[in-house]
Amino acid sequence: MKIIVIGATGRVGSNVVAKLAKSPKDEVYAGARHPEKVPAADNVTPFKIDLTADMDDIKETLPEADAILFVAGSGGKDLLRIDLHGAVKVMQAAEEKEINRFVMLSSKGSLSPGEFDDSPLENYLIAKYYADEWLMHNTDLEYTILQPTALVEKTGSGKVTLGAYSTNENSIDNVADVLIGLVENHAGIKEVIEMSTGNEPIPDAINELD
Template sequence: MKILVIGASGRVGTDLVKQLLADDHQVISTTRQEKKLFNDDNYSQLDLDITANKDTIQKQIDQDIDAVYFVAGSGGKDVLEVDLHGAVKTMQAVQDKGIKRYIMLSTVFSLDTSKWDNPNIADLKEYYICKHYADQWLINNSSLNYTIVQAGALKERAATGKIMINDDHSGENSIEDVATTLVAVLGASNTTKKIFSMHNGETAIEQAITKL
């Protein structure tokens, strides 16, 4: 498949691209870094600015893309421009190109505002608001075949290959396990138009995805 990864230089994005290339996909990544992130015949990258206007973004996206991942993040800076407006503009651009498959990396409880009194979430309130409305736009205002993966806290630790889906707790994730879950979603037709939360657990990733 020919896959566009928006936000490839981030922690999840880097692992995601690595795994997609290992599966022999053709990967086009977006990054503001000048240095080429991967040396692979199936890899290329774009200097795509998601704070630019929608038409500028759209012109840089190939017509024959099979699937798009949005794993970009502001890191707490310019959350409105990146995590909300930037995300929505990529959805609009992809949809206008006739591309159907769009996989969004979101955050746990992004759509459940009743959980936002949790101190860990309260400290990230602006980010959560942006993710909430970006996810809402994808669900309610697009015709894309979306999957929204709502990951708990990302941790720099060894992968376990095991997760729990749609638990009532936020939990934590190995970054590599989040990337592996995103890859598993790509080939699973049962994940279309689905939203699920995840954190490390006791079920093998592929098995957990088949049960959605």
């Protein structure tokens, strides 16, 4: 399977790419502002992508592929241009290139604007809200939106809760495994999926999705 990872050098993206690099059945295109930071692997091709560029430039940058994992973010530094507008431009480019499978890493509460005022992540959630809404209502992409709770740098347990929240955290390791599972199993199409650390093995949890 040919998979594009947008945000390949970020906390989640680097983990996703490292895992996919061990899967010879997958051909991975690792998109980043600084592709030279992507570790070398036989099945990983780094490429430069600038999410502040015009949509046509982004379209020309995207390789031919079967799916896109969008895990990019500005770390709160450029929410409108990266987390919101950058994401939308990648969606538009994906449609024009007929890359129909699109998995979006979002956040708990991203589609609950009534709760934004009480969150220290208010501006981030606003950006994610409009990006997620665009994906759902302004594209024909086969999307999945993953909404994990807080990301923590712990060794993954390999066990999660999907479709509900049972804890307040997710290891980045577990999140990467779920993102890959969603793509490789073509699971959760047209779904918004809540996620937290839980008690169900990741393959079983993904197999239970529609």
